[in-house]
Amino acid sequence: MTVYSTTLGGEVFRFDGLARLMAAATPERSGDQLAGIAAGSAVERVAAQVALAEVPLRAFLDEPLVPYEADEVTRMILDTHDVAAFAPVAGMTVGGFRDWLLSERVLPDRLARLAKGVTPEMAAAVSKLMRNRDLIAVARKCRVQTAFRTTLGLPGRMGSRLQPNHPADDLAGIAAATLDGLLYGVGDAVIGVNPASDSVATATELLHMLDGLRDRHGIPAQTCVLTHVTNTLEMIEAGAPVDLVFQSVAGTQAANDGFGVTLAMLEEARQAALSLGRGTVGQNVMYLETGQGSALSAGAHHGVDQQTLEARAQAVARHIDPLIVNTVVGFIGPEYLYDGKQILRAGLEDHFTGKLMGLPMGVDVCYTNHAEADQDDMDVLMTCLGTAGVHFLIAVPGADDVMLNYQSLAFHDIAYMRETMGLRAAPEYEAWLEAVGLVEDGRLLPEGAAARRLLAS
Template structure:
């Protein structure tokens, strides 16, 4: 039976806890009230009013059957193409092993020995974003790390991303005026520190096609001169990328920011059809050497709320973490090389402090991987958030333990174009050494071949000749 033929069950959830009665209007309300505290949900008017109400909601949520998520959509099927994508692509056969479980039972099963790497990979097509978001709401930080660590998603273009024991990096050489010399200097700085195996990804200061083309040519020329196994991406709008693909530009990855509702994606100026068209055009270039994953997506908790696209009215709506998980269903449909949540970028209105950023980053990482998405994280915060470098250190090391595919790195940890704080190249070197992690294998071999990495995984203090030639 198709999803549209099912009865779309909606009803109140009730419980009594500590002598108090609690009522939750529907699944959407229950998920929101069960979410660990974050400022965005308070701003939206969907958060639990007290810790007691949150515990009551989590208690009720634990007893909800996973099959209920196939019968009640948090965003109406008829109104939203993301919901239609989720429901119409659901794999019932893959879902069968956990079909009889409740949310609480699913959480316990995920932590069990039976839920090993191969089993979780086979399960991914059978899970909906709302299922994994619900389970994550019942987890502590240690649970989020433990389940994510044994969940693995491997992708490739010129480097292989997501292998066990590896931590890749996006080298982000942004410049406030898109200056070629400034970008090249940051590129060299990153390569000297062993960064760039996930992607050399530039946020352009302007979306003009001519500027984007010049940046694409700049990085592709450096790649060829160095004979380096890297992929590049200029993070322009997908419509600009489509235009440049038609011109024959050296596009490795199609980029787009996406969210968990059709209305939020409309706010980004993008449709699912445009993403399909751009992916097909990039595939036709056949620029990969070890794989054919040619899309790159960024997401972030709060994006739908900030666009007033969270399906709320009079203080209602879907909580931001559930909507974030729904964004991964969009990503999954386009077989990406990379997906990352920019976890602290939107601001303290959505994630107030370091504790909320830590929790959100680990939730996003886990939910994306359980859905079969190659997850990375921009470990970052804005300067008006209650966070600092100690918080980013904590999240980086925790993500490394959790098997994160990649993180974003910028010179000195300070992005001079986007004006926010992220990780430095040195931060990732330290994390790799501390946790025994290595770069992507193809990139690691290249680093060794040009004298940028010794047998112990250390970068040299001298600049090798190939890099000197790039700087000339």
């Protein structure tokens, strides 16, 4: 184990190993404090950041933060590392990498070629040396394009997930919420329901309803019931109309065991969905969800800070070529991200590391009711993410998810983002919105005859 040290203000600070150094360098958050791995003071945090800036990027290939022999996520990260893509930055330190990323000469095409050469630990490390505006500036330069029935990630576009959850999985209630979201132009990334029940029969019924609604109105969007991957495999085998396979993933094997999922299982599900051939403009068939604190809450963090583990969860997602990935940034609660400031920082970090590694990264801009946060904090985060080029955002009726009992964005927040920032829906979806009279030249119109017909049908 390498010992890292630096002197600051006449005091010598020592950090035993990369994991300890990374944790101490992380901006303040309650999850790392709960785990007992956070810096003991602001001075120690700055000292750790100074020391981290001098660490060669190659060190993350030589000193795994989670043991190679004990963790399939570590093995996947190292065994699939793209050495050729890494070559342009292989001689850099973490600090040098930061300066290079922020350089005006580093443009989107260079970042796209680099993506598979960046390990999650490298991405997390460089983020710890960045201010919020740095995270925004670099993420904005990272371009990632994916497709199924819509093409996502194009310049000047921002996707959205329509999330019409219902506490009793009531079909009429979910259909009504879906139509409400459609009137605001939401849903081009996915129309996705979190079922209240674990029942495969219920998930299948929901899936048939959503697919029927999509087919009846000719909506060029993908649908998804966010049930466990094993349930989705069962639905595929039974002939259900599965577009996307969903699964929550974490950054360690032990945490994924808690989710009841393995890398092999995810690949099996991807192949099963690909065999259906339901995409029209592309065949990215996976939808993955991550979130800081999941490994710690499962007691499976190996002494690694939660932001680095989030980046490792993103590496799991990258491994299976997803259509969309999102972090549920404030969903796990104040034990992991205490207040609006921590949620804002975590959301920008998660988006940055995902985009840097080549992921179609979205964010559920959200918080729980017992966190020290409010909708004003979410307004700031969503606006920052729009500036940063977020792949998609999630919206629910009235910003209040009545099934999962947390606060997110509302449908009209998506309209605000597109109107204020000059962003548009995916081109295939925008064409449909124009055809039914909801949008003109990318701008949402007041409800007209076509919209009323859509509701009536």
